[in-house]
Amino acid sequence: MAMRPTDFAGAVPVDGYGPxxxxxxxxxxxGPVLVMQSGAKDWGGLDDRAPLLALAGQVDVLFLGMGAExxxxxxxLVAELEQAGVMVEAMASPTAARTxxxxxxxxxxxxxxxxxV
Structure with missing residues (x-):
């Protein structure tokens, strides 16, 4: 899937993390958090799929931080998101935040x- 550019002005990065x-x-x-260019919101974890599916059409890739490891x-979950047009890359949460x-x-x-973590 091709990644399309977007306007970076006002984008919200992850500033830090801890236990x-x-x-x-x-x-x-x-606890778990969902971070998008427009901001962040608390997230219910892997069983809370609706906010992730709502990203369809807004993002090309979702970096899924699976915790400390x-x-x-x-x-x-991956199949459902990919069917909606959102590619998923799973990795440790610190790596996902940096990526x-x-x-x-x-x-x-x-x-x-x-x-x-």
Missing amino acids: GFFRVADKVHQ IARAPAD YNVTLSEGRRVACALLP
Whole structure:
């Protein structure tokens, strides 16, 4: 799938993370978080699929942070998102946050859903 450029102005990167939290745009989010170019919101984790599916048409790739260690994303979740047009890249949450920030800075249409470390 081709990645389409977007306007980077006002984009929201992940500022930091620690045990059980993520900091985005100077706001601390306890637990899982979904970060998009427009901002961040608390997320219910892997079973909370509606916010991820709502990304269809808005992002090309979702970086899925699986926690402190790399793990496979649930195959049915990946299939459901890919059918909706959202490619999924699963990795450890710190790596997903960094990859999201770099790819976002390149002006790409990306988001990240992060499970706490």
